[in-house]
Amino acid sequence: DAGVTQSPTHLIKTRGQQVTLRCSPKSGHDTVSWYQQALGQGPQFIFQYYEEEERQRGNFPDRFSGHQFPNYSSELNVNALLLGDSALYLCASSLAGYGFQPQHFGDGTRLSIL
Amino acid sequence: SQQGEEDPQALSIQEGENATMNCSYKTSINNLQWYRQNSGRGLVHLILIRSNEREKHSGRLRVTLDTSKKSSSLLITASRAADTASYFCAPRQNNNAGNMLTFGGGTRLMVKP
Numbered sequence: 131d132a133g134v135t136q137s138p139t140h141l142i143k144t145r146g147q148q149v150t151l152r153c154s155p156k157s158g159h160d161t162v163s164w165y166q167q168a169l170g171q172g173p174q175f176i177f178q179y180y181e182e183e184e185r186q187r188g189n190f191p192d193r194f195s196g197h198q199f200p201n202y203s204s205e206l207n208v209n210a211l212l213l214g215d216s217a218l219y220l221c222a223s224s225l226a227g228y229g230f231q232p233q234h235f236g237d238g239t240r241l242s243i244l
Numbered sequence: 245s246q247q248g249e250e251d252p253q254a255l256s257i258q259e260g261e262n263a264t265m266n267c268s269y270k271t272s273i274n275n276l277q278w279y280r281q282n283s284g285r286g287l288v289h290l291i292l293i294r295s296n297e298r299e300k301h302s303g304r305l306r307v308t309l310d311t312s313k314k315s316s317s318l319l320i321t322a323s324r325a326a327d328t329a330s331y332f333c334a335p336r337q338n339n340n341a342g343n344m345l346t347f348g349g350g351t352r353l354m355v356k357p
Contacts, residue, residue: 134286162341172247172332172347173287186344220286224343231343232277235286 132157134236136221137172138228143211144240149241151206155223161185162204163233165220173220179204180226188210208241247346248276248316248333256354263320265351267333276278276316277334277345287332290318323355 135154143149155162161180165173175188179198198204202223208215218240222233248267257263267276275294293300293309293316295357300307306319316335320327330352334345 144336163344165345168347170336172349173345175344175346188344218284222287222345226343232289232292233287233343233345234289235279237284240284 134221134223134234136219136239138239139237140240140242141166142244143176144244145211145213147211148207148209149211151219151239151241153204153219153221153223153236155202155204155205155221159223159225159234160202161224161226161231162198163200163222163224164204164206165222166190166215167218167220167238169217176206211243213243216241247348248335249348250331250333250351251348252351254352254354256356258322259323259325259355259357261323261355263323263327263353263355265318265331265353267316267318267335267348269314269316269333269335271314272338273311273335274338275336275338278305278307278318279332280317280346281330281332281335281350283329290331320353323353324356325355327353328355329353 147149162217163178164176167173177187182198193209222235223231224231251266277289277292281287330346330350332350
């Protein structure tokens with residue numbers, strides 16, 4: 131039973147470029163969340179997708195956008211990259227249900243902006 | 245949204261000792277989760293405690309919750325070198341209709357062999 135998989139594992143971009151990160155949720159899960167984790171800090175919630183729509187959003191600018199496909203996989207897009215976007219981007223999946231749903235995380239994509 | 249604040253920021257102990265880390269939060273919750281993160285990896289869910297529970301055990305882990313003090317603690321007994329990781333708490337507010345998690349800066353635990 132495959133867990134959450136993310137691609138690519140590492141990525142190097144320059145300022146102003148655009149990037150797309152991908153996530154496949156754990157088998158049976160229908161909800162995908164994205165987090166940004168700067169070095170030495172805790173993960174910060176970006177947004178969550180359910181039924182192909184953005185259900186919740188954290189305090190991130192519109193440069194950060196996403197998509198969820200019918201097979202529940204998801205993409206995170208970041209436009210006009212800034213040096214401060216350098217971070218580990220984590221995808222987490224869960225099964226929809228109000229309340230007590232642990233999230234399963236992938237190992238992330240390490241994004242470096244030069 | 246609310247996040248937990250973990251304390252201490254860093255903890256170094258010898259193998260076999262117990263490790264205790266604490267989490268404080270500000271508003272009412274319906275549950276609180278603890279996660280572990282090994283260096284360079286994703287987070288792993290450890291345990292969830294509901295607001296009507298006071299203590300929960302899972303293997304060598306013991307979690308307590310004091311809603312009157314808005315705090316939780318995670319105890320790892322008989323620690324091992326493999327327990328070296330960062331630990332995060334994620335309090336979940338009552339009005340959190342989705343499933344977003346909010347994290348503090350975590351406690352970095354080092355267990356020396």
